[in-house]
Amino acid sequence: MVSSEELKAQVSRVYAEKIEQPSSCCEGACSEPIYPEETQKDLPDGVASFGCGNPVALASLRPGEVVLDLGSGAGLDCFLAAQKVGPKGSVIGVDFTPAMLEKARANQAELGLTNVTFRQGDIEALPLEDASVDAVISNCVVNLAPDKDAVFREAFRVLRSGGRLMVSDIVLERPATEEEMADLALYAGCISGSLPAQEYLGKIRDAGFTNVRYEVESPTKEGQFWFSAAVFAVKD
Numbered sequence: 001m002v003s004s005e006e007l008k009a010q011v012s013r014v015y016a017e018k019i020e021q022p023s024s025c026c027e028g029a030c031s032e033p034i035y036p037e038e039t040q041k042d043l044p045d046g047v048a049s050f051g052c053g054n055p056v057a058l059a060s061l062r063p064g065e066v067v068l069d070l071g072s073g074a075g076l077d078c079f080l081a082a083q084k085v086g087p088k089g090s091v092i093g094v095d096f097t098p099a100m101l102e103k104a105r106a107n108q109a110e111l112g113l114t115n116v117t118f119r120q121g122d123i124e125a126l127p128l129e130d131a132s133v134d135a136v137i138s139n140c141v142v143n144l145a146p147d148k149d150a151v152f153r154e155a156f157r158v159l160r161s162g163g164r165l166m167v168s169d170i171v172l173e174r175p176a177t178e179e180e181m182a183d184l185a186l187y188a189g190c191i192s193g194s195l196p197a198q199e200y201l202g203k204i205r206d207a208g209f210t211n212v213r214y215e216v217e218s219p220t221k222e223g224q225f226w227f228s229a230a231v232f233a234v235k236d
């Protein structure tokens, strides 16, 4: 069995390479273009999406809020969230791949945004204080974490009471087989680390969240066993 550390190292290697040649996480298999054209037209070319959904559009962010993006990649969702929360709000992107952070910071400098910061860290052990954010968003990242219980526990810990979790992610129609799970390319491609939808929601409930639900964001395509879901939950 591949260890968690090996899986993470592989994921980080793959995304360090992908930032050179941007594509969606699951090679276009999970989703059609996710953002309306006008959303990206004023952004630098380097602000690529590796995601499978559009959590910012779903997150109903308000001016002044503090937002955390788990696995922020090149920063696209952070920049979109920054527009929504405005100068009185702030956005923190956490990612463990140095090349992604470098690209995100370069993109931020080009955009001149001062209400976004990027931190290096593992979403299984967040570099944030307890009860310090209003909304946690994430786009196609939790599936890549070997310990999803830890990710949702950490999201719960850093959210304030009344805070929201709004995540776009790949979920499965059936569990991945042992063979699929051992396929590192399929794992880093956001497929075989994913969970069946009900198991995924169960882990969010186990972390303490309520009002847990999901909507299909991009349906299963022929021959595939995964789809993209928008997942919502609340910390009471």
Ligand SMILES: C[S@@+](CC[C@H](N)C(=O)[O-])C[C@H]1O[C@@H](n2cnc3c(N)ncnc32)[C@H](O)[C@@H]1O
Binding pocket: 008, 011, 012, 015, 025, 048, 049, 050, 051, 052, 070, 071, 072, 073, 074, 075, 076, 077, 094, 095, 096, 097, 100, 121, 122, 123, 124, 138, 139, 140, 141, 144, 145, 190
């Ligand atoms: C599929 S990409 C998505 C990037 C971004 N959310 C987007 O939509 O463009 C996955 C990102 O998550 C990061 N990542 C994966 N596992 C992580 C972990 N355990 N902790 C922090 N970052 C992680 C990778 O480095 C990569 O940048």
